[in-house]
Amino acid sequence: MPAPYEIPEVLDRREGPHGEVVLRRHGELLQIIANGCFLMDTSDGRSERLLVDAARDALDARPGPAVLIGGLGVGFSLAHAAADPRWGRITVVERERAVIDWHRAGPLAGLTERARSDPRTRILETDLVRYVNETSDTFDALCLDIDNGPGWTVTEGNGGLYSDAGLASCARVLNPGGVLAVWSAQPSPEFEETLWNAGFKQVRTEEIPVARGVPDVVHLAVGPG
Template sequence: MPAPLPAPFAPEETVPEVLDRREGPYGEVVLRRHGGLLQIIANGTFLMDTSDGRSERLLVDAAREALGGREAPRVLIGGLGVGFSLAHAAADPGWGRITVVEREPAVIDWHTAGEAPPLAAVSGAALADPRTEVVRADLLEHLRTTTATYDALCLDIDNGPDWTVTEDNDGLYAPAGLAACAARLTGGGVLAVWSAQPSAVFEGTLRKCGFRAVRTEEIQVARGVPDVVHLAVKAA
C-alpha cells in the first residue's frame, strides 16, 4: 500500500516554498510545498497536488471495472503527476503490467532522484513493484511508435480536453490522437480520460472515432464544477 500522504492543507497565509524549478522541454515546471501539500505548477498554471487523489483513484478503478473480469490486464497510465494513479494501480494485485509514460524529466526525478525524493511518499512502493515500468516520452509519440498493446489506457494529461496548459497536448484529444489510443488498445479495451471539467464535445468526438459505451463519471469537489473521468470502450 502507498505510504501515508502529507499533513492536511496549511492556512492560506502560509507562503509556498519552491522546492525545485526547471525549464523543461515543454516550458517551466515547479514543485513547491504549501503547508503540508506538494504542488506541481506548469507554465504558471496549477496542475495537481497531494491533497486528495480521489479523481486519480477513480480513473484507475473505473477502467478496471469496465474491463470486467479480464485476467491480469495491462494498463498504461499517461502522466506520472504526484503518483496517485500509479500508487492506486500498484495497490491492486489484479493488474498485470503497469506502464507509466511521463514526458517531464523533472517530474520523474521528483519521484526517483536522490536519497529522499519529495514525492516518494506517494509512489515509492509502486515504483518498486516489479510490474511497474516508467517510460520517459511524450504520450502521443509513445502511442504512435510502440508496438505494445494495453487493456486499459488511463490518461491524466494536462487539465483535460477543453483546457490544456501546453498546446502540444491538444493533439491527444483530437481524432488523430484518439485513433492512436485505439490502435494500442486490445479489443474491448478501455480508454479512461481525466478532465478538470465535463466535456460534451469530447464525448461526441469519442463516439465519432468509433468508441462505444461512452460515459462520464463525476468526482465532486469542494468548490466549482466536478472533476470527471470520461470512459470509452474499443469494439471487440
C-alpha cells in the same frame, strides 16, 4: 491544508523541453506547476484513484489486464494501480524528467516508493502523444491524466491527443474490448461526441465529487476494436 496566507516554497524549478515545471510546498501540500498552470497537489488523490478504478471496472473479467497511465504527476494513479493485485503490467508515461526525478530521489519519493519497486511497474520518460503514435505495446486500459481536460491542455501539442487522429492512436494500442479513461476538471460534451465519431463505444462520463466547486469527471469509452 495550508492557511490562505502562507507563501508557497519553491523546492525545485526546471526548464524542460515543454517549458518550466516547478515543485513547491504550500503548507503540508506538494504542488506541481507547469508554465504557471497549477496541475495537481497531494491534497486528496480521490479523482486520480477513481480514474484507475473506473477503467478497471469497465473492463471485462480478463485476468491481469495491462494498464497505461498517462502522466506520473504526484503519483496517486500509479500508487493506486500498484496496490491493486488485479492489474497486470503497469506502464507510466511521463515526459518531464524533473517529475520522474522528484519521485526517484526527491520530495515525492515516499508517495510511490512501493509502487516503483513493484515488478509490474515500468516508468518511461517520453511524450504520451508520441508514445501512442509509435509504440508496438498494447494495453487493456489507458488512464490519461496529462491535462486539466480535453479543452484545457497544459501545452498546445497535447490537444492532438483528443482529436480524431489522437484517439485513433489510442484505439490502436488498446486490445479488443479495452477501455479509454480520460480525467477532466469539467464535463465536455464535445469530447464525448469526438469519441463517438472516432468509433469508440459505450461512451459515458462519470462525475467525481470534490470538496468544493463543480465535480471532476472521467470520460470512459470502449475501444472500437
